[in-house]
Amino acid sequence: MSSRRFNPMGKLALIAVLAALAEGLAAARGAADEAAAKRLARGKRLYNGAGACLACHGADGKPSVPDAPDLTDAAWQRKRSDADFAKALAEGKGTMPPFKGSAADIEALVAYVRSLAKRAPQADASGFSQRLE
Ligand code: HEC
Numbered sequence: 001m002s003s004r005r006f007n008p009m010g011k012l013a014l015i016a017v018l019a020a021l022a023e024g025l026a027a028a029r030g031a032a033d034e035a036a037a038k039r040l041a042r043g044k045r046l047y048n049g050a051g052a053c054l055a056c057h058g059a060d061g062k063p064s065v066p067d068a069p070d071l072t073d074a075a076w077q078r079k080r081s082d083a084d085f086a087k088a089l090a091e092g093k094g095t096m097p098p099f100k101g102s103a104a105d106i107e108a109l110v111a112y113v114r115s116l117a118k119r120a121p122q123a124d125a126s127g128f129s130q131r132l133e
Pocket residue numbers: 047051052053054055056057065067068069080084085088089093094095096097099109110113
């Protein structure tokens with residue numbers, strides 16, 4: 001009767017394969033993180049620069065014109081898709097003029113607008129609202 005024998009080399013090979021996979025995944029993730037950081041930096045540059053978004057939306061996303069939405073409002077942001085934002089930017093919406101830029105510029109701006117909501121007020125353990133800055 002044959003028994004399944006412990007094969008130390010087989011196990012080592014498996015560990016090596018798994019380690020290589022994990023390393024590959026970590027590298028891919030690092031590259032994705034880097035791409036996301038670059039996109040965010042590009043969005044910030046456009047928001048404060050060529051896009052002139054801060055003129056109406058404020059440097060931190062708090063509106064400076066009455067009819068502009070509060071971009072720091074996470075609950076409001078959740079009701080809007082990235083496609084909604086991209087369309088509003090490309091075509092303009094209400095009194096907001098269209099943004100003349102590439103698709104990558106618009107994608108970067110949407111990513112940056114998303115990052116503004118993350119700094120929305122958060123309730124701390126004591127129940128008071130605290131602004132993270
Ligand atoms: C002249 C003022 C003005 C400028 C400049 C401006 N916005 Fe707006 N923005 C508005 C107003 C007003 C609205 C609300 C439009 C509405 O709902 O009628 C708005 C809406 C938005 C929305 C929400 C769109 C939605 O889905 O309802 C986003 C996101 C946004 N702006 C981002 C930006 C970005 C990024 C820029 C820079 C490229 C920018 N805005 C430039 C005034 C402005």
